[in-house]
Amino acid sequence: MAVALLTSSVSSVGAASSLKGKIVVNGSSALLPLTLQAASEFKKLNPKVKISASAAGSVTGPQAVRKGIADIGACDWDASMDVPGFKKFEGQVATPIAVIPFAAIVNKNVNVSSLTNKQLADIFSGKVTNWKDVGGSDADIVVVNRAFGSGTRVNFQIKALLNGEFMSKGSNYKEVKSSGDMKTAVETTPNAIGYIDLVYVTGDKIKALKVNDVAATEANVINGTYKVWSYGYYMTKGQPTGATKAFIDYIKSSKFQNGSLKKLKFIPLSAMKK
Template identity: 85%
Template sequence: MKKWFKSLGVAAMAIAITTTGVTAAGAASSLSGKIVINGSSALLPLTLQAANEFKKLNPKVKISASAAGSVTGPQSVRKGIADIGACDWDASMDVPGFKKFDGQVANRVAVIPFAAVVNKNVKVDSLTNKQLADIFSGKITNWKDVGGADADIVVVNRAFGSGTRVNFQLKALNGVDFMTKGSNYKEVKSSGDMKTAVDTTPNAIGYLDLVYVSGSIKALKINDVAPTEANVINGTYKVWGYGYYMTKGQPTGATKAFIDYVQSAKFQNGSLKKLKFIPLSAMK
């Protein structure tokens, strides 16, 4: 896993899973086919792990995965170049900024907590929704105005089409529009790029899903509530969303088997939790 995370900073990454294996019963699976997955970089670690495990059980199935942002998932499914579109919102419905993708089915696969993150030199530990909205819209430009040092804030944003951006804007900023330019504004294409930018830019603030929060970057509390699994489940931390695998109609064949595996209790309560996602069953 550590080797995978080192490569997550690329904007779009195609990965062919070629490991071989057998079923738990010892007999090779007869399931065959090819599954192409595109879309959310937030869901990429989950997709890679699930693909690796699924391939060991079904060595005749080939899986390739890429991550260029949530909107590219359902777009790729619509164009017929992907079987699964990984997306951080239900793309079968209208959401602010995006029309629904007719004919697509949204298959929930995970609960994704998102967090505001800052560079290690930032001395602020908690911000309110209003303070976050004012920072990301450009109204507050110095850390001293929110209890930090006298230093210009560097805002790092995801490019339009990011599902993490959609969720963060709706749930952390209460729908307030982002700033889009300025000398202290940066825009990145993927979750990995966001992590790198915040980690290497003094006084920077950005946002990520929890699976990417590691090393020296710091996740902020929002309204004094930490972005933890427990706080998402108990309802006190509000900045989270469902992750979806979009398909053209109901999934069939190897695609259905793969989605079923990701939704299975074994994966949900095992690898998915280890990656800092939250099982679907926890929110029922």
């Protein structure tokens, strides 16, 4: 997917202490940690700007922008274009703000460290139901999936499952609404497998699997060996203006991209330039 990478200076934003406005962000739970951190920093520079952020899945972002209830729709795909399962949102502009690595994750009790694309597809479709069939212990696999409308789900299906189908029911199937819910479900369910963006892979109750023996790391995304990643976008109704534009410019600034964004395990846009 062609992506225009834009840069901006912090000075134009940081000096705007008299900037006023209210910004409502809705959409991707994968991007929520980034949005919250950026909002915290931006509000210190611009105390007269109010920012609220919520996350119920990527598709709710551009939907909220279309309805006029959000200024920014956070989305894990370019919603100004058709993607599998979703028509484009007419009149919306997609601004790339980060690169998001995604990972297949398992409960800490699962003694498997790497799966191939085919093994992942077989597990998430329900074709393979026991860990012993992919090199693990004799135990039923519990599949945890994101609800339809999740950008993480869209990207994982395309890039990890190579467009394989998801199972949708069964005694060993669970469905969750957000990245936070996914982490909790896999942490608390023995023999569970799910998927999440890398920022949520913390603690010792879950672990990220290698895909085709390649670890889910920022370095491997950048060097091209790990394929399960996407650009994260902010969707706006037309080109952003005012406080909304200033906030997006701050997120795209080299200070934030190479500072807080990297600390949160996202990847700066500039790292993917060819």
